[in-house]
Amino acid sequence: MRVLLVDDEPLIVEGLQRLIKWEEIGCEVIGTALDGNEALARYSELPCDLVITDICMHQCDGLELIRQWKNIQPSTRWVVLSGFQDFEYVQSGLKLGIENYLLKPVDDRELVATIAQVKRKREHEQKEQVAALILRDNAIWRYLTGEMGRQQYEERMQLYRQRQSSFFRQLHVLAVPAIPHLDDQAIQRFQQQAEAVIAPGVCCRTPENDFLLLTNTAVTEKTIASIIALVDDLFAVPFLLVKGEWEHKSLSQLTRTLDVASAFKTKRALFNQTEIVTQKEAVRFLQQVPAESRVHYSRLQKHLTDGEVQEAKAWAQAAIVGNGIDGEAARRIAAEVILVTEQMGSERSGIADMQQLFQAPILSELLDIVNGLIEHKAAELQKKQEVSHVVLQEALAYVDEHVASDLSLKQLGQRFFINPIYLGQLFQREMGVSFSEYINQKRIALAKQLLTETRRKAGEIAKDVGYGDATYFYKQFKKKVGVTPNEFRHVVRLSENP
Structure with a gap:
């Protein structure tokens, strides 16, 4: 509550400023004046909720101050101070709508109680x-x-x-x-x-x-x-x-x-x-208003996947702002950015982001929401890549050790607590081949080793490296190596014994 202090005695004004802990009671003293004319000239145009004024002043007394002030700020409330009890003054003040009439020297407890009452009344009326x-x-x-x-x-x-x-x-x-x-x-x-x-x-x-x-x-x-x-x-x-x-x-x-x-x-x-x-x-x-141009989000996805946060933000801003004309289109594109990031496997729901987006009143706030989402998504992907790298290394070691066993993405997913589909995507991205192709390559490599180092039959080796069907093994071996298992063994022996 904004308060003005008016009294023609400087010591009284100074005392009121020090006597009351204004901030603690939720008030701010916006200024002081030594008479009504000064108060009107300096403060009547400033928002003021309460004026505490002396009643008897040499130039423009308290009652006249109230009369003139009410023409400018009729909602301001008044507490009047006086050095003596004068029924006529009190009666005039009441007619003007004063809140209280306090005798000097002012009792600080009574003044604080009056201010609190004015504050409650004002808040209720507001x-x-x-x-x-x-x-x-x-x-x-x-x-x-x-x-x-x-x-x-x-x-x-x-x-x-x-x-x-x-x-x-x-x-x-x-x-x-x-x-x-x-x-x-x-x-x-x-x-x-x-x-x-x-x-x-x-x-x-x-x-x-x-x-x-x-x-x-x-x-x-x-x-x-x-x-x-x-x-x-x-x-x-x-x-x-x-x-x-x-x-x-x-x-x-x-x-x-x-x-x-x-x-x-x-x-x-x-x-x-x-x-x-x-x-x-x-x-x-x-x-x-021009028709909307189609937006392609693959570039944004690549920036996020590669951890290029600033590039992703720049792309999003360019796409959202567009031609700088259609705010409705800008908001729609921002919403699609949220949906695209969700499709990349976000750990947090985009519902809250979407709600904030449609409540954002101005472009800067909307871009802040999108940029925050991009930062979160980039950090999330980076963390996932770090974790995925460790998991993939463990999965590769397990595959190398159990290549002859019946292996599947589902089995590995359960063992290493990772989504089988995501694990398959990891194999494809990091190894450059699918999971099944990777297993096939490992088994063919092991078969070549056994064909070279042992005299076991090709059909037996097929079972040893994980192929349940010898015919399928023969087809895969010739496809990868260019010759049949027996031809491969013969070529190796010829090279060793020319």
């Missing part, structure tokens, strides 16, 4: 105001979108003690992508100030956190400039403003403006750039 605005805005939104009839709308406005006309002749749509990160009180403050600018118009907050500026009189360029200045001052972030046509003669025309603005926002809001366009300009833009 919640009520926010709730009332939400109900009002919901009714306006439902009326504009055809979910509520005119009579029901008028009844709701009476129930909420709102004096909003159901006949609007112009609609401007303001979208501020950073709005979801702001608190309700900041948004409510903007609505109140915007309505003061477009009075007697309405600033309605939509379920998608856009603002509808509804009026029954034409909004001038000067008024638009004031709204823009207000957005820059309160939010200081890029925004989109679609200026509706004048004058709408039916609810359906207002709805048309709303639809155009919504489509324009879908295409452009993600890029987080301030754009102010008329409804006609928005329509022309939507008609000229």
Whole structure:
């Protein structure tokens, strides 16, 4: 809570600053003044929740300060200090709506208790105001979108003690992508100030956190400039403003403006750039958005597999940003990046990433999500490759030792706790041949050794190296070596005994 201290005695002001531990009670002293004129000149334009002021000051006393200040900030609350009990002053202060009247010297416990009471009261009123605005805005939104009839709308406005006309002749749509990160009180403050600018118009907050500026009189360029200045001052972030046509003669025309603005926002809001366009300009833009080009994800997969993180990020950014026009397409491509990484065997579900992606209001946040996913996937693949290398070495050693046994990927997968399909892919990638071909090569090599070193028959050797069918062994041997087993043995002996 922002607090201003006003007293024509400097020692009193200094004492109040030191007496109360303002931060501990959730307050901030925004400044001090020695009389009402100084307070008005220096602080009346700054947001202030509570003023603690002396009642008797030489220039502009406390009561006059309250009267003038209320014309500028009517919601500010007041605690009055006085060196003597004066019923007339107290009565005047109560009429002006002061929270308490404390005698000097001030009892710090009484002052802290008063501040706490003001704070509770303020928070309660703020919640009520926010709730009332939400109900009002919901009714306006439902009326504009055809979910509520005119009579029901008028009844709701009476129930909420709102004096909003159901006949609007112009609609401007303001979208501020950073709005979801702001608190309700900041948004409510903007609505109140915007309505003061477009009075007697309405600033309605939509379920998608856009603002509808509804009026029954034409909004001038000067008024638009004031709204823009207000957005820059309160939010200081890029925004989109679609200026509706004048004058709408039916609810359906207002709805048309709303639809155009919504489509324009879908295409452009993600890029987080301030754009102010008329409804006609928005329509022309939507008609000229180029068709999406097809995206091939094999390059991204290769970058990830090879551990090229920066290259993968650069590829993703180029693909997502594309021509820098269509935010809807950018979001779709980002979603496909998530799906592609999942298909590469991700250990984490892409559901959470997908939810964050579609909630990201601006491009930088969307790219942060994608880049984080790329980093995670690259690290995951690197770890898997390191683990896979160890597992593959163990599997190769086992195969070499048991080459004559009945071997299968399923059997090895169970033994080394690895997916059989993935193990087969590892063999193909690291050894350059399939698992079955690798086994075949090992058995043929062992058969050649036995044919050279022993006098056993070829059929017996076939069984010794793992071939249950001698005929199949003969075919495989001739295919790999170029001659039959017996011919191979004969050639070897001739070379040894020329």
